[in-house]
Amino acid sequence: xxxxxxxxxxxxxxxxxxxxxxxxxxxxxxxxxxxxxxxxxxxxxxxxxxxxxxxxxxxxxxxxxxxxxxxxxxxxxxxxxxxxxxxxxxxxxxxxxxxxxxxxxxxxxxxxxxxxxxxxxxxxxxxxxxxxxxxxxxxxxxxxxxxxxxxxxxxxxxxxxxxxxxxxxxxxxxxxxxxxxxxxxxxxxxxxxxxxxxxxxxxxxxxxxxxxxxxxxxxxxxxxxxxxxxxxxxxxxxxxxxxxxxxxxxxxxxxxxxxxxxxxxxxxxxxxxxxxxxxxxxxxxxxxxxxxxxxxxxxxxxxxxxxxxxxxxxxxxxxxxxxxxxxxxxxxxxxxxxxxxxxxxxxxxxxxxxxxxxxxxxxxxxxxxxxxxxxxxxxxxxxxxxxxxxxxxxxxxxxxxxxxxxxxxxxxxxxxxxxxxxxxxxxxxxxxxxxxxxxxxxxxxxxxxxxxxxxxxxxxxxxxxxxx
Ligand SMILES: [Zn+2]
Numbered sequence: 001x002x003x004x005x006x007x008x009x010x011x012x013x014x015x016x017x018x019x020x021x022x023x024x025x026x027x028x029x030x031x032x033x034x035x036x037x038x039x040x041x042x043x044x045x046x047x048x049x050x051x052x053x054x055x056x057x058x059x060x061x062x063x064x065x066x067x068x069x070x071x072x073x074x075x076x077x078x079x080x081x082x083x084x085x086x087x088x089x090x091x092x093x094x095x096x097x098x099x100x101x102x103x104x105x106x107x108x109x110x111x112x113x114x115x116x117x118x119x120x121x122x123x124x125x126x127x128x129x130x131x132x133x134x135x136x137x138x139x140x141x142x143x144x145x146x147x148x149x150x151x152x153x154x155x156x157x158x159x160x161x162x163x164x165x166x167x168x169x170x171x172x173x174x175x176x177x178x179x180x181x182x183x184x185x186x187x188x189x190x191x192x193x194x195x196x197x198x199x200x201x202x203x204x205x206x207x208x209x210x211x212x213x214x215x216x217x218x219x220x221x222x223x224x225x226x227x228x229x230x231x232x233x234x235x236x237x238x239x240x241x242x243x244x245x246x247x248x249x250x251x252x253x254x255x256x257x258x259x260x261x262x263x264x265x266x267x268x269x270x271x272x273x274x275x276x277x278x279x280x281x282x283x284x285x286x287x288x289x290x291x292x293x294x295x296x297x298x299x300x301x302x303x304x305x306x307x308x309x310x311x312x313x314x315x316x317x318x319x320x321x322x323x324x325x326x327x328x329x330x331x332x333x334x335x336x337x338x339x340x341x342x343x344x345x346x347x348x349x350x351x352x353x354x355x356x357x358x359x360x361x362x363x364x365x366x367x368x369x370x371x372x373x374x375x376x377x378x379x380x381x382x383x384x385x386x387x388x389x390x391x392x393x394x395x396x397x398x399x400x401x402x403x404x405x406x407x408x409x410x411x412x413x414x415x416x417x418x419x420x421x422x423x424x425x426x427x428x429x430x431x432x433x434x435x436x437x438x439x440x441x442x443x444x445x446x447x448x449x450x451x452x453x454x455x456x457x458x459x460x461x462x463x464x465x466x467x468x
Contacts, residue, residue, distance in 0.1 A: 027305070027452055029292070029295050029296060029448055030298075034444055035291075035442075038438055039438040041062065042282060042438045043438075045058070046059045047268060047269060048281060049268065049282060049287075050266065050268025057241070059264055060243050060264060060316075067297065072312065073248060074244065075245075075311060076335075079245060080241035080243060081242040081244050083190070083241065084190070085190055086112055086191055087236050089185055089236075090231065090233050091232045091233060092230070093106055094229070094230050095167075096227065096228040096229075097227050098219075104211045104212055105206055105207070105212055106207055107183075107187060109205065110204060111197060113193075114200065114201070114203060118164050118204060119142075119227065120140045120164055120165070122143075122167075122219070123141045123143050123144065124143075124216075127146060127147055133223075134224055137161050137163060141163050142163065142164065142229075143158050145168050147169070148170070149205070151389060152198060153201075154201075155203060158201075159202040164203055166203060166205045167212075167229075168206065168207050169212070169213045170208065170209055171210050172210070176210065180209075182319070182432050184268065184270075187320075188321070188323060190327055191237065192327070195326050198321070198395070204229070242314065242327070243314040244311060245297065246309055246310070247297060247300055247309060249304055249308055249310065256338050257308065257340065258306060258339075258342075259341065260293050260296060260342070261325065261342060261343070261392050261393065262289030262314060263316070264314045264316060265316045265317055265319055266286070267432065270434065273434050275435070281434070283437050283438045283439075284428075284430070285431065285436060289345040289346045291447070292450060296455050296458075305459050306467060308465070308467065315328065322389065322394060325392035326395045328395075329395035329396050329398075330395075338401075340402070341366075342396050342401060343371075343404055343457060344391050344405040344406070350447065350449075351424040351428040352424055353415070353445050353449040354408040355412065356380060356382065356410050357380060357381070358383050358384075358407040359385070360387060360404060360407060361385075361386070361403060362382075363386070364387065364402070366461065367457075369464070371404055371460075404457075
């Protein structure tokens with residue numbers, strides 16, 4: 001018998017499934033269930049579900065108890081998969097330029113060894129053109145860039161050139177403060193430093209605000225200068241659980257899982273805002289995503305329509321650098337298991353049914369094709385974009401596992417005018433703010449469609465792979 005490479009076997013199946021007359025029915029998911037789960041998970045009592053906090057632990061227990069109630073089983077020893085991490089609490093961070101010291105600076109994503117003090121001459125680099133002032137990067141230099149560097153690969157390449165630190169300038173005080181607040185006072189790392197990180201590179205990575213931007217900009221003209229960065233931290237080891245639940249299906253001997261993921265953690269507590277609120281409830285980010293997964297699990301349990309086992313992944317540490325997903329991706333494959341495809345949900349809660357979608361990493365696999373096909377069948381627009389490390393699908397995508405991240409696309413929403421859609425968005429968008437809360441007036445038909453798109457794509461992909 002000829003051994004057909006898997007990719008061709010899949011391609012053959014696609015021809016059958018996508019032949020004329022094949023339709024992908026939109027599956028129904030209960031929007032009340034999504035609302036109830038999201039309300040529980042974003043309650044004040046969970047204190048913003050910060051990674052490693054009691055609030056997150058309680059939310060994890062809620063999710064596991066729901067899985068158990070639906071008849072989902074653990075993977076391995078139990079529903080909780082502890083992820084060993086270290087917390088470094090920043091007690092001070094100061095940048096000195098000439099005679100002046102500044103505190104509008106904080107470490108971005110870092111690994112254990114890169115939260116350290118350093119000093120050296122600065123080199124400015126324009127991220128778009130790559131142009132540098134001065135134009136050579138000496139060993140021991142500190143690279144200063146305008147705007148955020150979004151991947152560890154870039155930081156690693158600067159390190160390979162001899163840089164010992166990176167400072168990313170954010171001149172807008174609003175953006176700077178939002179990001180500083182989001183990152184919080186502590187930094188979290190995986191204890192296992194052999195596991196890759198999408199964000200943390202080999203050298204210290206810092207974000208600086210408007211005061212430092214002005215001071216550094218003024219020394220560009222004078223041909224450069226030296227800076228001194230000083231940081232003090234306190235470190236503590238701890239564990240935080242991923243929650244993993246499996247819906248068993250008789251795959252006729254097929255042992256590959258289909259996977260759905262959503263992060264359970266959020267930002268925890270911050271300072272008190274103007275309304276007296278200090279809790280980042282994270283309703284749309286990502287209690288809504290977890291709630292969609294629970295509603296999908298219940299739906300698939302009540303009416304089994306996929307032939308493969310489905311693993312539901314509720315990750316910890318996403319906001320801290322995809323830590324739970326990185327850890328699981330590394331250990332899952334070591335354990336000899338395999339995932340045929342993963343769909344990640346984590347994009348804010350659309351306040352009306354989207355008419356368009358973005359499918360991140362949708363060009364790289366038959367899973368992406370299935371997502372496009374489902375959208376087209378339903379008359380929705382779909383834009384495919386390149387993979388980037390903006391949520392938990394990324395570690396799996398990096399390993400070559402078909403993985404997509406479905407995001408509601410451009411407005412207007414379905415059945416709404418441009419103006420109505422913008423007004424809805426304005427009213428409900430509260431990305432990474434304390435006001436991102438469950439509300440009885442929030443229209444849940446947007447999340448219903450989001451969940452239905454995910455479940456329909458899962459079913460379509462199962463058929464592409466040769467399911468029932
Ligand atoms: Zn999120």
